[in-house]
């Protein structure tokens with residue numbers, strides 16, 4: 001494969017991996033706090049639709065981003081109320097949230113489908129850095145959301161592993177009773193991280209509809225939210241590994257599009273179906289391998305993931 | 317209001333659905349005293365202390381510290397008031413380090429963690445109180461005794477003036493207990509108030525200044541420890557005189573029921589835990605396994621029950637070799653198992669008392685028939701067992717996670733013994749049990765043995781081993797260092813063997829290496 005083609009593919013991977021990155025890191029926060037949220041896909045769709053609508057209505061794409069984060073956080077608040085306060089099953093609540101977000105975004109967003117002129121988030125070519133051969137085009141010639149993604153990775157990592165609240169976050173998902181006996185407000189903190197996860201899922205949606213594929217169509221996330229949920233496991237609940245995974249999946253999702261232009265594929269059109277299948281096949285393989293690896297490193301899921309915490313309830 | 321008390325709890329009442337756990341309890345403790353809290357399993361000791369730490373909300377009652385009234389809405393409030401507790405079930409995050417666990421939840425730690433500083437502080441406290449620990453170790457790598465040290469450091473680090481220790485010695489070896497008492501002494505010398513829960517009356521009498529006894533949730537007595545005797549305390553707790561003597565009819569051993577021949581096995585870390593161990597248990601006898609913890613006791617029980625792979629040897633339970641057979645084969649051969657870990661191995665916490673009792677019987681008639689179970693019969697049988705074993709539970713349908721430790725153990729015993737076993741493997745059967753329950757369990761085991769069951773008793777409590785065993789096998793580094801008859805066993809000799817100081821053991825190292833290498837896998 002030519003170098004230019006490869007650079008192109010990797011640059012596209014970084015770009016289209018960015019929404020997945022936001023969603024993955026958001027879900028990592030939520031699950032680290034002990035709350036599984038399968039509503040990522042729904043929150044992303046609502047975020048994408050809201051961002052597009054608000055950007056169109058106000059003429060300011062940044063207001064669209066804020067609104068998307070707000071709506072994501074609001075939906076997550078609903079999930080937190082149902083699972084943390086009412087202690088309902090997290091899987092059921094999350095699935096319901098995805099159905100809700102998918103349906104609602106389709107209905108409310110119907111008038112937006114015709115509109116193709118909402119303002120977008122700007123592209124920004126970083127001076128000098130973008131001129132570095134190979135690395136420049138891959139990393140430094142992108143939409144601003146891509147750079148926000150770059151910043152989020154070390155921030156999330158530092159927060160989780162190197163700060164006081166990060167330590168509490170890790171305890172929350174492993175052994176909430178221990179956190180509680182030390183004066184940590186388990187309920188309040190779980191709410192906080194679930195909402196943070198929702199806001200990041202909303203941001204993921206906004207980055208999609210205002211930057212990566214700047215338009216709104218029903219179901220435009222095409223499973224990216226689910227890939228994010230899977231990536232959290234692949235990443236072993238670690239934001240840096242999660243980011244690498246997100247970019248990798250971004251590249252693989254792009255592969256069918258880029259490969260269409262190769263003469264080989266133009267001659268064998270049925271192979272396109274095979275290429276379209278690759279991201280999903282890859283997801284399965286990666287999950288199998290990484291779960292074995294995680295067991296070896298004792299870096300499994302947070303022990304209390306999915307379990308509501310009740311103070312005066314005895315036992316786990 | 318009396319100012320001379322560091323702590324005063326007045327008229328504390330706490331109800332759980334179906335249970336009155338604390339019934340208008342008055343409790344006081346002075347500065348610089350060790351105050352022991354006694355009571356049977358389920359008497360409400362942990363509950364009272366959880367109220368004091370703000371984890372439980374009392375339905376009624378008041379708490380005064382140094383004469384000032386406090387209302388705790390959460391454990392954070394209690395910590396701020398200088399109350400710290402080491403819980404009966406450790407509150408440590410397993411995949412975090414010692415240092416991380418110690419500072420977890422502290423408000424005055426800087427936003428950005430400084431690992432080195434924290435480790436130094438932890439080190440300083442651990443040296444001051446004689447609690448050796450590696451601040452960088454992960455909790456899951458530590459022994460139970462070390463984990464407890466972390467818990468104590470955690471409380472001290474928060475500057476607690478009132479320390480609550482809920483059954484701290486239940487899981488310690490005798491040596492560790494000695495070190496632990498030295499720490500308690502040091503804390504008392506520094507003027508701290510220590511509340512200490514234990515079922516071991518000798519310990520309590522040797523270290524406590526005052527003693528409070530709870531019975532059925534109510535305070536029945538607060539007395540000075542000096543001048544109290546074991547039987548007096550026991551009858552206060554139970555409400556009737558307790559015999560510390562067990563009536564044991566003469567041992568009439570029959571045919572061998574459990575035969576271990578040259579068994580070898582590895583521990584969780586992959587090191588040799590059992591080294592060509594051979595042992596026989598006959599019908600109608602109790603064979604006690606004595607030894608310092610970590611010399612293969614746990615692996616021995618697991619290997620017999622099919623829960624751990626062997627690396628060599630033969631296990632015969634009156635059938636063929638059942639080494640490495642699945643547990644169901646072992647169960648069907650008539651082996652009952654009372655495991656060390658009651659919560660995770662012995663019971664299914666969310667299932668009811670009745671379901672847990674039927675966990676063996678459900679497969680066969682009369683309870684099981686084809687795909688179905690007779691739930692009514694299951695409940696009735698459970699009700700009978702609850703009566704027979706004197707289990708205190710709101711009813712047969714209560715999930716077992718709500719029972720106190722002692723009652724959980726009785727549920728396991730009830731299930732295992734009602735299966736009419738040919739062999740019983742009992743690992744630490746009275747750990748954490750009150751004296752009444754201990755007496756009860758011991759009598760049950762002796763009765764079973766007199767009815768012809770073969771019993772293998774694993775225990776760290778030498779008193780228990782000596783009181784119950786017909787023969788005593790001393791385990792040292794995965795081998796049987798010697799077997800002595802229970803009647804004339806000499807404590808000192810057994811103690812020496814436990815430490816590996818016998819002629820047999822001296823030759824052991826020479827034999828060990830070829831054995832492990834030769835062991836087939």
Ligand SMILES: Nc1ncnc2c1ncn2[C@@H]1O[C@H](COP(=O)(O)OP(=O)(O)OP(=O)(O)O)[C@@H](O)[C@H]1O
Nearest residue numbers: 312314332337357358359360361362363720721722
């Ligand atoms: N969280 C809870 N929910 C329901 N019932 C409870 C709870 N905690 C304790 N109980 C009940 O309250 C009673 C007192 O329990 P507690 O744990 O205080 O006993 P304890 O004296 O500490 O016993 P042990 O010596 O076995 O630890 C028991 O009957 C127990 O079943």
Ligand SMILES: [Mg+2]
Nearest residue numbers: 361362363404
């Ligand atoms: Mg207790």
